[in-house]
Amino acid sequence: MKGIKRIVVILGAMAIVIIILSRCMNAADQLPEDARGKAYTGAATCIKCHKDLSQSYAHSPHGLTSKPVVDAALLKVFSPDSNSFLFSAHQKVVIEKRDSGIFQVAYQDGKAVRAQKFDMQFGSGEKAYTYTYWQGKKMYELPLSYFAAIQNWAISPGFPKESFYYDRAITSRCLECHASYVDIKLTQRSTFSKDEEMEKGSVIYGIDCERCHGPGKQHVVFHMENPQEKTAKFITLYKTLTRKQKMDACGVCHSGNALVAQKSVFGFEPGDNLDDYYTQDFVGFGGGDPDVHGNQTSMLTGSNCYRKSKNMTCQSCHNTHENIKGNLNLYSQRCINCHQSTNHSKTTLAKGSLSTNCIDCHMPKESSKLITFQQAGKDHLSPYRLRSHHIAIYPVINK
Ligand code: HEC
Ligand code: HEC
Ligand code: HEC
Ligand code: HEC
Ligand code: HEC
Ligand code: HEC
């Protein structure tokens, strides 16, 4: 009897210990794994407590800027008369639906000579979609991209216009700005060149919560275990960052493509110093000639609004959690926050009510010097136009 009692007591004690231990581990263990490591947990978890924000995030250009190609969605961009591109009388690329997916098929004198499948899509489609295909652990860009401005296919930016080309490698650098993660392996090939392999299954598509906010697992575990706590813990608060830190948090992807990364920026977290990741881009600093594509940071920091105010950042006009695309009236209110009164000349005032659209006069759309695209049968390149972030007085623009 004594023996049995002792066993019961021991078992009971063990059960209690197990329950206590499992309660300690519970919150963290319930969370899904994330390819970035133990400190991360993925957007699906964030959404559980931040439902209102996740609604807008799901449809935001950041969230949609890369994804695996879904055939049904791609077919919507299709129309029977615009699914091919003629390079010459001899060469064309045709977009074809086959049993195993949708392909860009190259024809030489009527004979199919190369076919690659649409695997991944870059861009939210706001301006363009560029597509890539995987070959083992490497990724390549397809010859045709889709441009919203013409609602049609054209040659991918920078590709030759005389004949089709399928061999432009897409490196992890594109994903560093257009996705949240990819696992890469580098092997030194020679003193100056490294060979990069990317793990397809590890790609975290789109720019997700933790890409902008930093790893959030500890934050989640804390708030799961302390539901009564309404003050955010273990997550960087943007409002506590300095102006440079705020600019860097956007500049990691919005400072142009010319910067040389010293180490992968996938690990960049808000609060980090961007100079630790990129070597200085002396060209981009005011004196150079930054491009409207991809380099909003240099354009803005070269403007008097930025230079002569103490606290202007991207957030003075953009809240990445709201979608006010195209609402120039609302954007103009953000100018008026700092410019309650303006000294416009009679000629300018005669142009009508200025207060609803400061934007088209002071931040006009300009053509990118880096990106143009070639349409079929045209002898000139088509412009790729973006809003200039060099806020200034431009020669009067006739609207
Ligand atoms: C268990 C619930 C819970 C989960 C899951 C959760 N949060 Fe939070 N979060 C909170 C609470 C509570 C606050 C404080 C109240 C508020 O600001 O909404 C907060 C606040 C925040 C803030 C605001 C900080 C500020 O500036 O005030 C950010 C950013 C944030 N969370 C990011 C995340 C991210 C990223 C994830 C996913 C990795 C996440 N949260 C998942 C509960 C949660
Ligand atoms: C492109 C970068 C970016 C992405 C992606 C992003 N955030 Fe934010 N988030 C910000 C910035 C910047 C702020 C600060 C806004 C401000 O103070 O003007 C912010 C603020 C917040 C806040 C606090 C302020 C508020 O509006 O309530 C929470 C909570 C938050 N984010 C959660 C999330 C969650 C959850 C996701 C994913 C569903 C997410 N964020 C995705 C950049 C981002
Ligand atoms: C991880 C890279 C990355 C970070 C960090 C990032 N962006 Fe972006 N942003 C992009 C990419 C890529 C696009 C193009 C999206 C598309 O495909 O349309 C974009 C688009 C935008 C747009 C235009 C689309 C829209 O929402 O109207 C704005 C504005 C913008 N970003 C502002 C910001 C601000 C402000 C921050 C800092 C809080 C920021 N971004 C941080 C990569 C990033
Ligand atoms: C340094 C960050 C960065 C890198 C690297 C980068 N992009 Fe972008 N990309 C952006 C930003 C920011 C935008 C949106 C705003 C703009 O054009 O200025 C954008 C826009 C785009 C768009 C149009 C999205 C839309 O619908 O508006 C496509 C497509 C695109 N990039 C593809 C690529 C590809 C493919 C690569 C690699 C060859 C690449 N990008 C490299 C930052 C980057
Ligand atoms: C954070 C405050 C702030 C915001 C927001 C802001 N500005 Fe400014 N802006 C300034 C300051 C400060 C100056 C310099 C005034 C001076 O020289 O006395 C300035 C200068 C200007 C100038 C004169 C430029 C020149 O080169 O002489 C124009 C035009 C202008 N702003 C338009 C705008 C427009 C349009 C917007 C909205 C898209 C805007 N600003 C948003 C603070 C701001
Ligand atoms: C003074 C206001 C202001 C500031 C500050 C500002 N932007 Fe913008 N931004 C705008 C306006 C206005 C648009 C055009 C919106 C539209 O057409 O819907 C825009 C558009 C964009 C776009 C889309 C470009 C296009 O042509 O579609 C990107 C990307 C962007 N901003 C990023 C940034 C980043 C990154 C910063 C900080 C370096 C920043 N912006 C600072 C006002 C501002």
Ligand code: HEC
């Ligand atoms: C029709 C084009 C147009 C519109 C709309 C417009 N501006 Fe201007 N702005 C100009 C021109 C041109 C000048 C140079 C002075 C002049 O000729 O009136 C100027 C000058 C300025 C200046 C420098 C002079 C000063 O007042 O210190 C600021 C700041 C400014 N504008 C801000 C704004 C803001 C804010 C809005 C929106 C509420 C706006 N502008 C709307 C064309 C415009």
